[in-house]
Amino acid sequence: MRRNRVAAGTSAVLLGVAGLWAVTLAAGGVKTAGQEPQPTATVAAPSLPSPDETPARAGGVRIAAVGDMNGPKNSAADSPSGRNGAAISTLVRTNQIDAFLGLGDFQYDTAYCADYVKYWHPLWGGTKSKLYWVSAPNHDWQPGRNEDLDNFMNGQCPDAPGKAAINQQRGLIGNGTPYSKDFGKWHIAFLSSAQWRYNPAQAQAITAWLDKDLAGARAAGKHLAVVHHDPYFTSDTHGHSRSTELKPWIDVMWKHRVRFTLSGSQHNYERSCPVNNADQCVGDGITAFQVSTGGMGLRSFTSSPPYIVKRFSDTHGFLRMTLRDDGSFGWSFVPTSGSSTDAGTRPAPR
Template structure:
């Protein structure tokens, strides 16, 4: 990373003099810090990001060394970064100076410098676009070391490739123009003032739970073979969900497996699924279904795709970003949103490696116990459903019963699954199929775009279902453990389902 200047040109016919010259500089350091990981360092990350949600506050730090020849001065400086997410016109990313030093390989939220004076701000950009900030006021006329801090109040993740990104063409840069001394017209910055707590969190609790409501969309069984039609059932679902993520009405997308039919290879995922759903990747938590998503020795690309490793798609999912790297499609993981803890169970492991699946049971148990002890409300995600009606293709997936027992033991509030190509919601149900006040509400949402299937049986615990409508489930998870749900139809019979589950009674 010793390269500083990528190019140098002499500008002609520009807004300065014919003697103006420009160069594009790479950062000499860049990283981000994260409030809910206050002692973690992300200095080698291939991307940096900003985010303004109370429970997941992120700020980015960039450093440039700006050489200025004798007799010249900086007359213009533009920071350029390639966005991996979109922001509407009402949400901005600010660039500020910093107050204090930092070291790329060591800086954390606890040790990061405070923001200084506001240099510039930009909003209203799309995913996959170059975002440019005029930061001239933050670059001294004589050049030298320039430290910038980026932040936002937007309640969404906004990520950009860093200097460590594998694609050189996507790395950030500072475009600096110099001219003979006396050419600069930019006024000096005012003295820095404290950034109010309403703009930046001065300290973040590492205690149990956030206080914000979180709204997610969830669906599985999404894209037919070779489909890129916006007017298809898959395309309509993708458009609605990505629009919600971009306008802030949705915080996350939870993909319930079977993303791309018939095999989710790198080629199929980048050529077809990503054409419709790609704008959602950065805010996607995911689980894999057997066969279409993962089958060892034949089809094992979904986990690479979600980590930005497939040619033609470098965006990293929320899952991989929050866990800091590659996540195997056949392994267990969990994540926190707001006051909730969501366990993602790889049901496919029971098909391909039963011993590994059995061994995960203890890990899942310990994970849920720790989250409950920390005061979080619990939910679970897996692809193949346990609480479900029969269809011509599938019935309940009995293999995961040991995990269902663990979910019941910890009184998980709801579960999300897919696979059946229809929609179902259960009563609050226990591990013996009984409707009980403290049971799990099981949602089976496989209406993402694949041909629908009729039901051939109806268990007593099924409270609502339909098999003629494509759409997705929208859930708002509240800090007190209550939640609301709304099935959002997008095509077909346009059926819907909605309701509220109250918070658990205080003990």
């Protein structure tokens, strides 16, 4: 299987809202994702949107999001995973969403090409044409162990040639590579929190990339959001506590007033108050959604941080959001196995 990699220790070219930024990273660094050429405007016709931008639509950008999707060797359509995959695939097929954000841990337990093709693809493959993804540590990607998720998303696994939406636009995106994408007036950065586990120096380099990426988008008048797998604003469970190593990323998000984050990992659902980098509820803070209800066994909570304002661990489902041009957004948790839900709106920034 051909894997178009950039050699460790070379300069990786990362895509940013202001154009191409060359960032020299340490050995084992970020791999280059391809970019289509920008269309050329003519006098006779207006410029087309950049391939890195999904055009705005009346009513706002519509997304669905969830992580922690499918258990080992599960291909049952009536499982929680199967119900979620079918529901989101229907939204994709009927053009009711503009993007599906995959929050990591796509296939358990140790997934290789054959596992994605045999188990994940039958249940979730209908989402792939609008899928923007991040890799999670261990189940999606552990260097030297399981490294096939990026191949699968790029259509390089046998019997699954379809590419995820971001790969259709940019080509191969290596596990752990950060990228960002404009959706109308919104700018979303996608980060692999696995880098903090496997290569902290690389994670620090991504911190600098994130700072520059968000600064450029904010200067261009975009509203900001960030996707990553391991949560920082979260309750403890018997499986995981908060990922404190992400604090440098959180400081950058707070600096640029990111409107919301999406993460997974905990096998339950949580929403924070608008929170700052000191765990305080503030008017211009970050609304942190933790949505790991894709299909894995659910976990109860073992702590109660004051910044969490809604949570449940008895329902599988996914989050739908509408991102409006003025920076306001609405959300609704869609239950598919169970009955708990959550819905609300956050007004535009002042």
